[in-house]
Amino acid sequence: MQQPNAPEGRRGLITLNPRFWVVVLLTGVGAGLAGGALTLLLYLVQHTAFGYTEETFLQGVEQAPWWRRLGVLALAGLVAGLGWWLLRGPVSRWLGRSSGVSESVWSERGRMGFVRTALDAVLQIVIVGMGASLGREGAPREVAAALGSRLSELAGLTSAQRRTIIACGAGAGLAAVYDVPFGGALFTLEVLLGSLALPLVLPAVVTSVLAAVSAWVVLGDRPVYLAAALPTSGSVIVFAVLVAPVAAVAAVGFVRLVAWSRRGRPTSWRLPLATTAVFTAIGALAIPFPELLGNGKGPVQLVLDGGGSLGLLVVLALLKPLATAASLRSGATGGLFTPTLATGALLGAALGHLWVLVWAGSPLGAYALIGGAAFLAASLQAPLSTVVLLLELTHVGQGLLVPLALAATLGTLVARLLERRSTYTAGLGDDLIGAPDPLAPDPECDRADAHPTITRPPWPPGPARR
Structure with missing residues (x-):
């Protein structure tokens, strides 16, 4: 089906078909529930590691004795190293190779294995809870994207549709843990897909809003940071x-x-x-x-x-x-x-x-x-x-x-x-093809074994060729 905003005679990669939208809805809800569960795990690890109850994490760390800060971080490093050595070495023989979000969105070869991604996400949450200087949003973002990838494959979606669902899932994961439904959608569009075309806006907004609302069941609806009114001057x-x-x-x-x-x-x-x-x-x-x-x-x-x-x-x-x-x-x-x-x-x-x-x-x-x-x-x-x-x-x-x-x-x-690179593209290499173009012809809509022609959008989210 041709998109309503597509030029005459061109068929968008993101088609308005029932299977695509079922995957969008399931990815949004799954992202919210996964984000809520991982956040609860984070809180459990934080309270256990530093021995506090009602205070904030920073207050808990400040009240912990010096030897506890040192010991918990040393243990976190050991857990992180052994865990990722297993996931990237012996365990990978059974679970197979799994790409990250960026590689899976910007490369047709990228595939996200759900089980391995989930194990990696749990490890991330554990070490962040123990005090690692890394963000907690990486884990739910990757789990939600991997869920979208797996659902897309089960539904038989095209390569371009699958990659778009992965990007939407990543934004939904961010929306769930930080309660930022529209920020999560714009993150999907601006950072990962590099386009504000309507065929991409609709699934991005739906997944992020569903994820934020679903996470309310576990986390509630409240701002991450408490700030007084700050008028412009x-x-x-x-x-x-x-x-x-x-x-x-x-x-x-x-x-x-x-x-x-x-x-x-x-x-x-x-x-x-x-x-x-x-x-x-x-x-x-x-x-x-x-x-x-x-x-x-x-x-x-x-x-x-x-x-x-x-x-x-x-x-x-x-x-x-x-x-x-x-x-x-x-x-x-x-x-x-x-x-x-x-x-x-x-x-x-x-x-x-x-x-x-x-x-x-x-x-x-x-x-x-x-x-x-x-x-x-x-x-x-x-x-x-x-x-x-x-x-x-x-x-x-x-x-x-x-x-x-x-x-x-x-x-x-x-x-x-x-610098044309961002923190999400830096160090990923220069062989990525960019995000799906929603207005490019999609041969996979007619032949499941065909490979679509992907063009880089004018404001590329992927790394520039230097």
């Missing part, structure tokens, strides 16, 4: 214009650091040695700086509340990305969304401390959000999804909409001039 607008290029340059450095961390990672017996050594070193740094542990939610909330001295914020803004990159380099796997946001928020808050000496006018949390928007948008090269994600994560309303949009747009433009 002249000081904030000028700050957004001035800080965006600075944050963008820093973000380009972070993207290149991520690319480096994904190259030449240890394998075989070297993997558990590397993860144990790196995680132990991070645990030692956490003795004076407990804010380094975890995905970065604690530091973001700290600066939104106006806390942290200038010296502490500068140190954390330097150490947080280094800890994340070192974890990846050691062979660990995890999300990058919250560590990226935390780095940008810390940078924005540090610069905000200096800016208010020149032109006071807004709380420190406003400058932190501006810095987070510029840094995150530049790292993802996705200004639209960044703005919507921050509005949904904090529920600050429209008070900061204009400066957030300014910072995200200018940050993306400056970063785009210096």
Whole structure:
């Protein structure tokens, strides 16, 4: 069936057929339930590892004795190394090879094995709960994408449809754990698919909204970050214009650091040695700086509340990305969304401390959000999804909409001039073909064994050929 917005005589890859939409609905609900279950597992590991009950994770880590921070991180490194050595070595003989989300979306050869992906996701959640400096959203994003991949194969969908379902599942996983239905949909479209065409917008929105609503059953409906009302002021607008290029340059450095961390990672017996050594070193740094542990939610909330001295914020803004990159380099796997946001928020808050000496006018949390928007948008090269994600994560309303949009747009433009890769494409190689084009002819609609012609969209989410 031809899409309603497709040009005359052209058939979209994403056809409006019942099987496709059944898979969309099941993927959305499955993403929400999986995200809720993995989040509960995260909370269980956090409370057990650091021995706290009612406090937040950062408060629990701060109250834990120094030897517990060091010991838990050393144990996390050993668990991570042995776990991934098994998954990537002996166990892979039975479970087979499994691609990540990006490879599966941007390569026709990519396939996500559900069982192996699920085991990998549980391992990610366990080490993040034990304090690894990685994001918790990576696990539910991959499980939801793998579920969509498996359902697509069972339903006999075409290659382009399957790859689109994988992208929608990944965005739905993000929507579920952070309660960001529209941010998750825009993440699918802007970061993974690189297109806002209607045939892609519809399944992306449906899966993310269903995932967020399904996760409410387990997690409830509340913002991830608590922020007071932050109205726009002249000081904030000028700050957004001035800080965006600075944050963008820093973000380009972070993207290149991520690319480096994904190259030449240890394998075989070297993997558990590397993860144990790196995680132990991070645990030692956490003795004076407990804010380094975890995905970065604690530091973001700290600066939104106006806390942290200038010296502490500068140190954390330097150490947080280094800890994340070192974890990846050691062979660990995890999300990058919250560590990226935390780095940008810390940078924005540090610069905000200096800016208010020149032109006071807004709380420190406003400058932190501006810095987070510029840094995150530049790292993802996705200004639209960044703005919507921050509005949904904090529920600050429209008070900061204009400066957030300014910072995200200018940050993306400056970063785009210096580096075409994002944190999701850095280090993945240059042989990926890009996302499915929803307006390209799809031979698989007529012949199941045919291979569709895929064209790279004009704003490619995949790595540029350099």
